[in-house]
Every structure is written in C-alpha cells, then in structure tokens.
Amino acid sequence: MLSIALLGLLVVSAAASPSAIKDRTGRVVHKRTTEIVQLYAYGTNISGLPIYAGSDNLAYLATDDAASNFTAVTWTIDTTGTDAWTVSANTTAATNSSTLSSGSTFYVVTDSSSDDSFAQAGFVSDASDAPSGATTTGIVTYGPYVMILEDTDDKDTYVSEFWATQSDTDGVWTLMWNEAGTAQDNSVPVTLKTTAPVV
Numbered sequence: 001m002l003s004i005a006l007l008g009l010l011v012v013s014a015a016a017s018p019s020a021i022k023d024r025t026g027r028v029v030h031k032r033t034t035e036i037v038q039l040y041a042y043g044t045n046i047s048g049l050p051i052y053a054g055s056d057n058l059a060y061l062a063t064d065d066a067a068s069n070f071t072a073v074t075w076t077i078d079t080t081g082t083d084a085w086t087v088s089a090n091t092t093a094a095t096n097s098s099t100l101s102s103g104s105t106f107y108v109v110t111d112s113s114s115d116d117s118f119a120q121a122g123f124v125s126d127a128s129d130a131p132s133g134a135t136t137t138g139i140v141t142y143g144p145y146v147m148i149l150e151d152t153d154d155k156d157t158y159v160s161e162f163w164a165t166q167s168d169t170d171g172v173w174t175l176m177w178n179e180a181g182t183a184q185d186n187s188v189p190v191t192l193k194t195t196a197p198v199v
C-alpha cells in the first residue's frame with residue numbers, strides 16, 4: 001500500500017528546471033505562456049484517457065465507449081500557473097454537451113488545512129464559485145506533465161497528486177486530487193500530460 005501511496009506523490013525541485021530565472025530578490029520569474037492543448041491521464045489501466053466535464057461540471061476520465069455522456073474539452077492553459085486554466089467544449093468531438101459554459105475555470109481542491117483532503121476536480125464559470133479549499137492558479141506544466149507549483153519554505157516545488165477513482169460505470173473514473181497522497185479505495189495515482197497516447 002505504501003508504494004502505491006508514494007507513486008501518487010511526484011515532487012520535483014525547481015532547481016532542476018532550466019527555465020528558472022531569478023529576479024533580484026531571488027524569486028523565480030516565469031514567463032507567461034498560453035497554449036491550447038488537450039490533457040490526458042496516465043496510470044494503471046488508464047492509458048492516456050482524455051479529461052471530460054460531466055453534466056455536474058466535475059472532471060472525469062472516460063474511455064471512448066463510455067464518453068458519450070460527457071463533454072470533451074479543449075484547454076487554454078498558462079504553463080506558468082499565473083492565470084487560471086480554462087476550458088471550452090470541443091464541439092467537434094462526438095459527445096454530449098453539458099451545462100459547461102465556455103471559458104470555465106479548472107479547479108483542484110488542495111486545502112492544506114485538511115490534510116486528508118481527497119476531492120474531485122471540476123470546472124466553475126467563475127473562479128470565485130470554486131469550492132472551499134480549491135485553487136485555480138499555480139497549475140503549471142513541467143515538460144509535458146501537469147503539476148501544481150507550491151511555495152514551500154521559500155522554495156518552489158512541483159507536486160502532482162492527481163488520482164483517479166473508478167466509478168460505478170465501466171470505463172469512467174472521477175479525477176481527484178489526493179492532498180495527503182494516502183491510499184484510497186478503488187483509486188490509482190495518475191499523471192496528467194499534454195501529450196496524447198501513442199496509438
């Protein structure tokens with residue numbers, strides 16, 4: 001169980017980043033970069049599944065066969081995490097549209113005051129509508145990997161604690177953030193990437 005838990009915690013020091021440029025106060029300066037991408041999740045039995053929005057505006061992973069009840073999304077991301085990441089429905093994908101409003105903001109519940117927080121990620125039309133403990137900024141890319149940049153002890157740390165929980169429907173998982181990185185029922189750690197699976 002411990003090894004499963006550790007797998008979910010991917011931490012990389014900012015010192016390893018070649019793009020870490022410091023300003024005069026020593027803070028890392030990140031050049032804002034906007035990209036339009038699709039995001040895919042990878043983990044045990046999850047070989048590069050796209051992230052979808054459900055009709056409840058929560059985030060799901062689904063196989064092609066199970067995706068018809070979900071909305072495929074196109075992401076506009078700020079790779080430096082300064083701006084929130086937004087999505088709009090990809091209308092060319094053969095899936096149902098939800099109540100998702102265009103430009104909805106992605107959030108992840110990372111509340112550190114509740115150490116055992118294990119909550120589903122989702123989308124809100126306005127960042128202020130995100131649930132308590134949620135963050136909409138600080139979501140960055142590290143190479144192709146999606147991570148959250150945390151300022152711990154004045155040091156930038158890249159953290160990925162995305163997990164997927166099997167739903168009652170075959171081929172459907174909920175996309176979670178596992179703040180403590182502890183083992184969870186019917187769940188596996190996943191990495192999110194901007195790169196599609198090789199077919």
Ligand SMILES: *[C@@H]1O[C@H](CO)[C@@H](O)[C@H](O)[C@H]1NC(C)=O
Pocket residue numbers: 044045188
């Ligand atoms: C992965 O799939 C196999 C075959 O269906 C199954 O036996 C196994 O329990 C699955 N593993 C996880 C972590 O879901």
Ligand SMILES: *[C@@H]1O[C@H](CO)[C@@H](O)[C@H](O)[C@H]1NC(C)=O
Pocket residue numbers: 065066067068069169
């Ligand atoms: C889509 O949702 C309907 C109604 O909830 C359900 O009956 C159906 O099985 C779902 N389809 C898939 C592919 O999950």
Ligand SMILES: *[C@@H]1O[C@H](CO)[C@@H](O)[C@H](O)[C@H]1NC(C)=O
Pocket residue numbers: 068069095096
């Ligand atoms: C889309 O949603 C409607 C109503 O929720 C449902 O009746 C229909 O079967 C869905 N279409 C697909 C392709 O799943």
Ligand SMILES: *[C@@H]1O[C@H](CO)[C@@H](O)[C@H](O)[C@H]1NC(C)=O
Pocket residue numbers: 037038072073074075090091092093094
């Ligand atoms: C929209 O969905 C289609 C079909 O899945 C895909 O080929 C295309 O790359 C997507 N477009 C964008 C901009 O994400």
